[in-house]
Amino acid sequence: MTVNKTLFEKLWDAHLVAQPAGRSPILYIDLHLVHEVTSPQAFDGLRAAGRKVRQPSRTVATVDHNVPTEPRGTPITDLIAAKQISALQSNCKEFGVRLFDMDAPEQGIVHVIGPELGLTQPGMTIVCGDSHTSTHGAFGALAFGIGTSEVEHVLATQCLGQQKPKTMKINVHGRLSDGVTAKDLALGIIGHIGTDGATGHVIEYAGPAVRELTMEGRMTLCNMSIEAGARAGMVAPDETTIAYVKGKRFAPVGDEWEKSVERWRSLPTDDGSSFDKVVEIDAAQLCPFVTWGTNPGMVAPVTGRVPEVNDMEESNRRAAELALQYMGLEPGRRIEDIKIDRVFIGSCTNSRLEDLRAAARVAKGHHVSSKVRAMVVPGSQTVKRAAEQEGLHRVFLDAGFEWRESGCSMCLGMNPDILQPGERCASTSNRNFEGRQGRGGRTHLVSPMMAAAAAIAGHFTDIRNWKYQ
């Protein structure tokens, strides 16, 4: 009798190294991505214990969180940040780990470069000391964020002890309408299930609306899984996935490619498999969303209003009141009447070529409002070069957007790109937590098209009515 398995279960079983009695199962990790912020203490731990990196060739590092987005070569004025970056450089050298450094043509946000270099492949287990590692699940990989102790554990053993998560299927039927993107789908889902709706679960996104997404769209969707509390998010590999991976620098070639593709085609969830939880979403009911509060579950349709606290469940009221106070908003305000000061187009959620194309299409022939400062931060040097090849930078610059170097930038403001207290920002990033983009800064999460339109209008506006030039 064959047992029907989900995509997750197939990957889990294929990576089990040992299941010792009385302890967590030990999983093999195919790819370990490393960046400057969550790794220095892990390398210190290795040194203190006299351990090596077990598989340097399965370990790939880059610098992204701290790097300034001014032209490369400008000295880093933040000396503590500079020290963290140089610690990664010397750790990679000492332990033989490949590093895509500041000046490398491959540098970029770790979750952007993994896929575009073909490091990320279906069927892999992938970890990184960063919660948005869930992004790589778009390829049908089991990819999740870990803390620094676990980074050290993986460096030393290429394995990780993990309690087996539960499974959740999010089935998205119907079709997304024009102007409604993968970002809106992600926000719609989190608004529906809540920021802890998937805690302890690995999500598999399925259904026709997910199948129709490009790889970039699937990455955006899986990226935001952590904002619903999920351990990971996944999309089963299909022809879209295979076409994306083919020919990438680290993708298999020749016979190895044929064998890999055959294996990848066997990964999708078997008919008749069961999940611990199933959520149904109707794509046709979704619209462009804007967050109004201080967590990604506090969303409203762009055509809607800031919600009335009294209409909420009692357990949510206090959090909503605190959020509105922080955001400087009052219930009943029309979302389209909210004026903004800043726009950030970038982050591991929405900084890929397709995102920039979508934003540029909106920006073309328009000009950023005189009250708004807007910046575009490509996810990687590869994205930046490709965008420049197409002339997207011209479109942005002509429209009054700043065109910057790649990195995490104002998604979390570890580099100099931050909001000032009270500034309100339309952001394509993933978190609207208090102070996330700068102390006292007010973040509204939106899609790249919605962000570009807000930059031009000076306030949120429904992209479905946009006058394209």
Added chain:
Amino acid sequence: MKPFTIHRGRVAPLDRVNVDTDQIIPKQFLKRIEKTGFGQFVFYDWRFGTDGKKNPDFVLHEPRYEGASILVAGKNFGCGSSREHAVWALADFGFRAVISSSFADIFANNSTKNGFLTVQLNENEIAELMRRANDIDDYQLTLDLEQCEVRDDSGFRAKFPIDDFVRHCLLNGLDDTGLTLQHEAEIAAYEERHPVPAALANSRISR
């Protein structure tokens, strides 16, 4: 790792839900390359004004909660970023445990690696502990990991769930990297069956 067996200490109530790791330790303090010294920055934006002065209204600055080593907070504690600095900061500030009705997965994992206990109780129990920490002066709890039990001196007693292996590591202060390396033979056998893909193995030499 410091073992956690039984701990008795003062309780501070943080009556907020979805306390994210950006609040526990804001990003500007993540640039240090050590594991130590993060306690001074814990809940920084809530504890200090933009002028750097202490916010006297923040609960941890109330004299009656000084020296608290147990934090009680609302659901989904530790959500967001994977930064282990959040646990380092709480521990360095003097906390040994957080009690909540739910924890984000990565935060809970990070806690166990640092001998820091996350205690999950139901929402009614959390509400009761919040009330007692508010009403009773120098309110103290005992966290007993041997018995998986939380209790006070005035009749509160509740069991909490915890994974057996996690409990075992905490009780004995075990480093799980060492435990995994005991499975060297199995890891080596797995690697024999799953060699490093050629594209990864070769390119390392070229860079």
